[in-house]
Amino acid sequence: MSLPKTTPSSIQVTELLKRGWLSKNTFEIELTRPAQFDFAPGQRIRFIHQGSQRDYSLISGPDNETLSLCIRYVERGAFSPILAAARIGSQFHFSGPHGYFLFQPSKRPAIFVSTGTGIAPFCAMARSGITGFTLLHGVRSADELYYAAVFRATAKLYVACLSGASKPAAGGFQGWVTDYLAKHLPPGSYDFYLCGRTEMIRDVTLLIDDRFQGSLVYTEIFY
Secondary structure (H helix, E strand, O other): OOOOOOOOOOEEEEEEEEEEEEEOOEEEEEEEOOOOOOOOOOOEEEEEEOOEEEEEEEOOOOOOOEEEEEEEOOOOOOOHHHHHHOOOOOEEEEEEEEOOOOOOOOOOOEEEEEEHHHHHHHHHHHHOOOOOOEEEEEEOOHHHOOOHHHHHHHOOEEEEEEOOOOOOOOOOEEOOHHHHHHHHOOOOOOEEEEEEOHHHHHHHHHHHHHHOOOOEEEEEEOO
């Protein structure tokens, strides 16, 4: 997939349209989309405010009229408290699009692996028309399985991996995403797309090197 023509260094202005909480620690915001702002699914925008910058992956599809983000609330974070409390209609500056975490079609099966709000770029990919992938979403509890309906409609296999005390619903898995890959994914060559915390990406990459030789790995770290 080719990159959009938008100049990454250009500064854009957007306005907050909606905000809704997905769980006690995560919320979604909807923003106006500047004219002629193009992006590819999997890319990020970078908020700029009072000398601070913070990247967020878009969850909206490239053809959507607005821009949407899935944001984990961090009490002392640089941006999430601001976005969580901002009034509807507030304006923000951002640059972008940024990043190269893009889907690359191939003959190998695509395995998407995410933890927490690392699901965001995969949501944009699914909303752009990408289908037939396997997706693992690692969270502690079922209320953190954001956009499950989107993936049930587009994935070949959607697996909710719950690491907390609650038991998964039918079709889910009790344990880490690495546990599922080690126990249930047949050996072979795949295209792995990993998005989440550094520890998950490190552990899955080591597992791929050991068990799924000949695979390609694409990564995006979420802090």
